[in-house]
Amino acid sequence: MSHQDKGLNLEVSSGRQCRIQKVVLAYKYRGAGYLWHKSMRRALERWPSLKRRVLYADPRHYWTLRGGPEYLAEQEGQKARTARSNWLAHRIADCKPMSILEVGCGYGKQIANIRRIVGDVVQITGIDFSLSQLSLAQAHLRSDDNVFLIHGSGDRLPFADHSFDLVLTSAVILHNPPEIADKIRQEVLRVARCWCVHNEDTDTTYNRFGYDTAAWYQARGLNRVDSSKIPVEVFAESDDPAGESERSQFCLVDLR
Ligand SMILES: C[S@@+](CC[C@H](N)C(=O)[O-])C[C@H]1O[C@@H](n2cnc3c(N)ncnc32)[C@H](O)[C@@H]1O
Numbered sequence: 001m002s003h004q005d006k007g008l009n010l011e012v013s014s015g016r017q018c019r020i021q022k023v024v025l026a027y028k029y030r031g032a033g034y035l036w037h038k039s040m041r042r043a044l045e046r047w048p049s050l051k052r053r054v055l056y057a058d059p060r061h062y063w064t065l066r067g068g069p070e071y072l073a074e075q076e077g078q079k080a081r082t083a084r085s086n087w088l089a090h091r092i093a094d095c096k097p098m099s100i101l102e103v104g105c106g107y108g109k110q111i112a113n114i115r116r117i118v119g120d121v122v123q124i125t126g127i128d129f130s131l132s133q134l135s136l137a138q139a140h141l142r143s144d145d146n147v148f149l150i151h152g153s154g155d156r157l158p159f160a161d162h163s164f165d166l167v168l169t170s171a172v173i174l175h176n177p178p179e180i181a182d183k184i185r186q187e188v189l190r191v192a193r194c195w196c197v198h199n200e201d202t203d204t205t206y207n208r209f210g211y212d213t214a215a216w217y218q219a220r221g222l223n224r225v226d227s228s229k230i231p232v233e234v235f236a237e238s239d240d241p242a243g244e245s246e247r248s249q250f251c252l253v254d255l256r
Helices: 003-030 032-043 048-055 059-066 069-076 079-095 109-118 131-140 178-191 213-219 241-247
Strands: 099-103 123-128 147-151 164-170 192-199 225-228 250-254
Touching (some): 032 059, 069 079, 079 164, 079 192, 079 250, 131 147, 164 178, 178 213, 213 225, 213 250
Parallel strands (some): 123 147
Antiparallel strands (some): 225 250
């Protein structure tokens, strides 16, 4: 065996060692259910409808297993996600709300971006049904005294009618089956005072249901609805800017 081959062998075995270490750590910190879930996500890649039945029967369970440091690193590694989040934060700041609720706030990426633009005085509340996502949000936003994080479900919001100037969902309704998606929209509309804002892609995958959120509002006689695709330039850092823009939907409903 040449020195070069030996070097390659060492690399292969250290790569394997590294994978084994990752598996051991994942087992130790997240348990067997997490490992099973992760391996099934890969194994069922080519069978989206089976994948939906096996892995997405209970969205809350899915997001509890999906959330965590690995998911955060994966998302933060995608520059187009950050660009979209910044773009959305500016659209929200343009409304000049004094209180904001984000339904499905995840690990707090969108809240942190909104905060950077709107300043400290705006009160921001986040709610999410995944404790793994929410605990990362708590860490991510711990220095922010004007952020309130709540564990709960978007289809039963624990707030009085018209509690927030602006209510936002970003990549949340699309992850819920039709009956729940409908309840979330009704709840958003109930607790919002001035604006409902949605960034909800319209494509269908194993964990996305593909909705036209703007049409839902229009069908209810709300006609001050601004709906557009997110500009293609926002996705410049993505592998597929045109596709990302095409399947996006930004929807702003003015209730005033
Ligand atoms: C793709 S992440 C988006 C997170 C965040 N909105 C953002 O844009 O960065 C979807 C989040 O919505 C949450 N979620 C989905 N359906 C929900 C529901 N019915 N009630 C509460 N949270 C929900 C998930 O737990 C997950 O954290």
